[in-house]
Amino acid sequence: MEKRVTFRGWLLPLALIAPQVIISAVFFFYPAGQAVWQSLFIPDPFGLSSQYVGLGNFEFLLSDKFYRASFVTTAIFSTLVTLCSMIPALFLAVIADRLIKGSGVYRTLLIWPYAVAPAVAGVLWLFMFNTRVGVVSWYLGQLGYDWNHVLNGTEAMGLVVVASAWGRISYNFLFFFAALQSVPRSVIEAAAIDGARFWRRFFTIVLPLLSPTAFFLLVVNVVYAFFETFGVIHTITGGGPQQSTTILVYKVFSDGFVGQDLGSSSAQSVILLIVVGLLTVIQFKYVEKRVHY
Amino acid sequence: MAAQQHGMVEKRGAGIWLTHAFMILGVLIIFFPIWLAFVASTVTQADIVSPPMPVWPGDQFWVNYKAALFSGINVPVATMLFNSLVMAIGIAVGKIIISLLSAFAIVYFKFPGRTTFFWLIFLTLMLPVEVRIVPTFEVVAGFGMLNSYYGLIFPLIASATATFLFRQFFLTIPDELAEAARVDGARPMRFFFDIVVPMSRTNIAALFVILFIYGWNQYLWPLLITTDPEMNTIVMGIKQMFPSGDDFAHWPTIMATSILAMIPPVIVVVSMQKLFVRGLVDSEK
DSSP: OOOOBBBOSSHHHHHHHHHHHHHHHHIIIHHHHHHHHHHEEEETSSSSSSEOOTHHHHHHHHHHHHHHHHHHHHHHHHHHHHHHHHHHHHHHHHHHHHHHSSSHHHHHHOOOOOOOOHHHHHHHHHHHTTTTHHHHHHHHEEETTTOOOOTTTTHHHHHHHHHHHHHHHHHHHHHHHHHTTTSSSHHHHHHHHHTOOOHHHHIIIIIHHHHHHHHHHHHHHHHHHHHHHHHHHHHHTTTTTTTTOOHHHHHIIIIIIIIHHHHHHHHHHHHHHHHHHHEEEEHHHHHHHHHHH | OOOHHHHHHOOOSHHHHHHHHHHHHHHHHHHHHHHHHHHHHSSSHHHHHSEEEEOOOOOOOHHHHHHHHTSSSSSOOHHHHHHHHHHHHHHHHHHHHHHHHHHHHHHHHHHHHHHHHHHHHHGGGGGGGGHHHHHHHHHHHTTTTTHHHHHHHHSSSOHHHHHHHHHHHHHTTTTTHHHOOOOOTOOOOHIIIIIIIHTTTTHHHHHHHHHHHHHHOOHHHHHHHSSSSSOOOHHHHHHHTTTTTSOOOOHHHHHHHHHHHHHHHHHHHHHHHHHHHHHHHHHHH
C-alpha cells in the first residue's frame, strides 16, 4: 500500500529516518554481524589473538552433550510454559465470557500479573517455595513431601515453569476473552435452540472459532518462553541443579559472560538467531493468512 | 437487550453463582503470590524465618518500607526506582520519537533507498537483545556507556515494532489531508506536527503503555551493564539483595522492594487498561 500524495525532497526524509537507522546500525546490525564473525573464531585464553576455525564452533556445539541437553531442556520448558499459561487462561476466559456483569472487575484484577516483571515473579515464587522459609514448601513438608528444588532437577523445572507461566496467564486471558466476545451471539443461540449444551457448543462452535487466536498465542508464548524468561531462571535456579534448567538463552549468558567462552557463545547466538528467524517467519505467514481470509 | 440474549442461552440461575465462584477462585489463586509478598513486607524477619509465616499483614509496614526505600541493602531502593523510571520513560519516549519520524519519512516521501531502509528496519524486528548480548555489550563498553542511562536506553530502542504500527496508522490517514496541506503550501514538518501527530495520539498513548512496561521490566541488560549499585534498576536490583553465602536473606526488605517494583507498571496497566489492551492487540498483529 502506498500514498498517492507525497511530499517532495529527499534530504528531509533522510534526516527523519536517520536516528532510527543509525541506532539500528550501531546497536543492532553491527553487534549481530560481530556475533556471526566471532562464531568463526576461537580466541586464545588471554584474548590477545584468535584463530579462524570456520564452522568448528558449530561442530563442537552440536556434538557437545551439554548443548544438546540444553536444547531438550528448552523444548520441555517452552512446551510446559505454553500449556500451563494457555489452558488456565482459556478456562478463565470462557467463565468470564459467561458473565454479563462483573467481567470488567475480574479482568482488571487478572491483568495484574502481566505487569509484574519475570524477574520479580521469580522472586515471588522463590519465596513461596524457598526450602527454609517458603510457605508452600513448609506445608508440603507437613504432608510428608520433602520439597527441594535446589537439589531436585524436576522440581526446579516445575518451579521455573509455573513462575514463567503465571504472568502469561493474564496476557493469554486478554486475547482469549477478546476473541470470545467477538463470537457472534446468534450462532451460539442457534445451537442452543437446536438443543446443544454448553460444553457441546464450546467444542463444536466456539473452539474452532478461537483457533486463529490460539495459534497466534501458541507462537507468541513459545517466543516468550525462549527469550523472555531469563529473569525467572536467573533469580530462581541460576540454571541448576546440574544445568537442569539451563535453557538456550541462559547458556549464551553463562558461557559468554560467566565462562568467557566468546567463540562458543557467539555460535550459540547465531543458532538462536536462526531459531528466532524461523519463529518470525511462522508468525508472519500466519498474520498474512489472517489478513487474506 | 444483551441480557435478554444471554438469558436465552443460559436458562439456569444457579449457574451464574457457580460461574462467579469459579472466577473468584481463579483470581485468588492468581493473586496468591502477590498477597504473600505483601504480607511478608509487613512483618518482621523473625516472623518469616520460623515457618509457617502469617497469612495476614503485620504492623511493620512503615518500618520495612522506610528501611527499603531509604537504606535498602546495597543501595537505597528509592535510587533504583528513579533509575528504572528514567530507563522506562527513556525507552518509551525515545522509541516513539524515532519511530514517528521514520514512519513519517517512509509513508510521506519517495526518496532514494526508501525500500532498502524499510527492509533494514524490518529486520530488526527479529533479534531480541538476549540473543546478541556479548557483541552489544562490547559496543556499549566501547562507547564508555557502561553504568550510564544512555547504555541502559539506546540498545533497547533499536527495534521496529513501533515504526510498523505508526506506518500502518499513517496509511489510513485520508490523502485529502495531505493534499490540502500541500495546496495551502504547508511544509511537510508543519503537516507532521499539526495533523499527523495529533491524529496519532491514541496510538502514541497505547504504545507508551506497552513500551513503559517493556522498559521497566528489563532484567538481563541492566544486569550486564550496571556494575555500579548506584545505577541498578529495581527489577534487577532485587536479585542483588540476596546474600551470596548461606545466610538468611532479609525477606521483609526484599519483599517490600518486590512490591515497590511492581507498583508503577501495575498502576500504568490498570489505569490505562483500555489503551493497554488496544496497544497489546495492535502491536502483536
